[in-house]
Amino acid sequence: SQTIHQWPATLVQPVGSPLSLECTVEGTSNPNLYWYRQAAGRGLQLLFYSVGIGQISSEVPQNLSASRPQDRQFILSSKKLLLSDSGFYLCAWSVQAITDTQYFGPGTRLTVL
């Protein structure tokens, strides 16, 4: 069966510090991968998605970036965090079809102070 991991689970970082969040998927090959941000426990905002290694699409202009160095690894990064980057970050995966379900990881709670 497929599983998706995210780490760390929680993170407290000062403003201006760098960020690296990691997501890995097991039990499937060539998945679509997604990064979402959830602010204030409500709606989800799609940040990035990837259909393959090295292929990243950005949905929202911001100081975050994403990379996919391996087939089942997706990394969210920032060089300098802002207060507004605080939130709950969720990684998801799906099979390569628009009707397929997206399955979510456990999330990372980021607090920028």
Add this chain to the structure above:
Amino acid sequence: AQSVAQPEDQVNVAEGNPLTVKCTYSVSGNPYLFWYVQYPNRGLQFLLKYITGDNLVKGSYGFEAEFNKSQTSFHLKKPSALVSDSALYFCAASSSNTGKLIFGQGTTLQVKP
């Protein structure tokens, strides 16, 4: 622009009573509709989806949803609510024109004993 609306921020029901969580959508092309549930500080769990076929879709934990094309709705229902159903519920939609999943703002379901 494509959108998903969940008109109720919170729904309160007594344990054992039927529950309904409302969702309406606006997408171009054939809609693909999903329901997810989120428990505090956790990722989203998939409940059910409508792609095509029977308008009544059955999913996990006794939940079901009815697709109504004329009313562009996809309401989530359960015949008998449990206290453990208390959580945040998200409706989401994509379409044959775009594979991106758009989420509603979420509805908090509170089931009281």
